[in-house]
Amino acid sequence: MPAGRQKLSSCRLWDLNARFLSARHSSCISATMNFLSRVLTTRVLIGKPQPPSAAGARCWFSAVSRLGGVTQSHSAAPSTSPVNLSYDVYDGKEDGVPLVFLHGLFGSKTNFHTIAKSLVQRTGRKVLTVDARNHGNSKHHPVLTYEVMTNDLKHLLNQLHIGKCILIGHSMGGKTAMATALSQPSFVERLVVVDISPVPTSGRTFMRGYIEAMKEVQIPSNIPRSTARRVAEDQLRDHVKERSVRHFLLTNLVEQNGHYSWRINLEAISNHLTDLMSFPKFNTTYEGPTLFLGGSNSEYLSSEDYPEIQRLFPYADIQYIPDASHWIHADKPLDFISSIITFVQP
Incomplete structure (x- = not known):
């Protein structure tokens, strides 16, 4: 096993199966959170308390809360042709693998404008911010599922001759990023999923x-x-x-x-709202380094989700940024940037 890549089941969340497997279908799980001094990000050892749902509703613009079902809904058959996506490029001086940011529902690539500029300055890497189909300046299409959004992203990366990237997705964009890593792992060197998980969600x-x-x-x-x-x-x-x-x-x-x-x-x-609240079923795993980054005041990355994270992303690390809501990059931009840099350049 490569150095620094321990399986989730054997390190920080070593007893997840015993603690949480039987609780996956329960209505509530109470867990505790251990903040390790005053650091920019907080590593989870066991879990974190669940804030009231009202707080989640207040901070949830592009994300969603939990849902019981898993299957895709009444959507039309996916289009076989990807749409051309609008994107911004922030050129860096280094030749490292570029960072690609995917926004959430109702968002756009401009959500990460300041973050992207800072990361270029501090890492030297090229950064791309991308508008999903039906958002921002990207083309409109009647179909909006994670399958077609993954195909759109693959098409864009091929157009730009990007064979591998570090994929960073927030909320809906986090689900697109996970689906891409699970279905097209050769494109993803590292994966960052911001305040969402691979379980169906509602709202x-x-x-x-x-x-x-x-x-x-x-x-x-x-x-x-x-x-x-x-x-x-x-x-x-x-x-x-x-x-x-x-x-x-x-x-x-x-x-x-x-x-x-x-x-x-x-x-x-x-x-396609039900499709966006769900997450496709995968029997594959993504074996690359993965960071799930949540806000401590948000309820959209829960201890209930850990078993499914472990199943699909066995080398995942789960961290929380103190005093951040669902919109981590807006609430705590410096902490968010530091977390990304630490993960990208360990």
């Missing part, structure tokens, strides 16, 4: 509420952008109570020829 009620609220927004033409944002926020307020969530959704408001619209494909997201 369809409030997520669908966001979608419906956005669909109902009506903005007059030919008004200043600042006014348009205020008008849109006023209309969202009744259905989207959290100001931070409204502002996040409003990053998708765009103007073209005096008319305002949402740049994300709300119809495709709505039709």
Whole structure:
């Protein structure tokens, strides 16, 4: 076994099977968290306490909470042709394997703009930030599943002649990253999964509420952008109570020829919401170094998920950043960057 790559089952989470296997179908698991002094990231020895679900709802913009089912839902048959993805490149001076960032639901590549610039400066590596299909400036398509998003990413990497990368995905992007590593492991030298896990997740009620609220927004033409944002926020307020969530959704408001619209494909997201909450079944494993990085105030990387993480990613390390919510890179950018650098350059 290569140095520094111990199996999850034999190191930090050595007794997961005994502790958690029988609890995988229970409604709640109580665990404890041991913070090792005041460090930038906290390694998990046994587990971590679960915060109230309301806190998760407040910080959950592109992520989702737990769900019982596993199978893909009523989605249409996947398209065999990938779509071309929009991306930004931050060139570094070193020749190391590039870092590729994948955003979450309702997000875009701009979520990682500041993070990418800092990582280029501190590591010298090239960094790519990518818009998923139906998000940002990437093309729209009626199908939105992890299978097609994985194919889109493979197509982009081939286009850019990137044979191997360090793949970093947040929330929905984390699920795409995991699916890519499990189905196309030759592309992934190392994997970072940010505040999500390979288990089905839910949150369809409030997520669908966001979608419906956005669909109902009506903005007059030919008004200043600042006014348009205020008008849109006023209309969202009744259905989207959290100001931070409204502002996040409003990053998708765009103007073209005096008319305002949402740049994300709300119809495709709505039709495939169950697919996005699920995670495909895999009987393969990814044997490369893997980091699951959670926020200590988030509930979307839980001790309940450890057995499935162990099954699919046997060389995974699980860490939590103190005082961070689901949006770790926004809450604690310096800690997030330090965690990435330590993992990328051990």
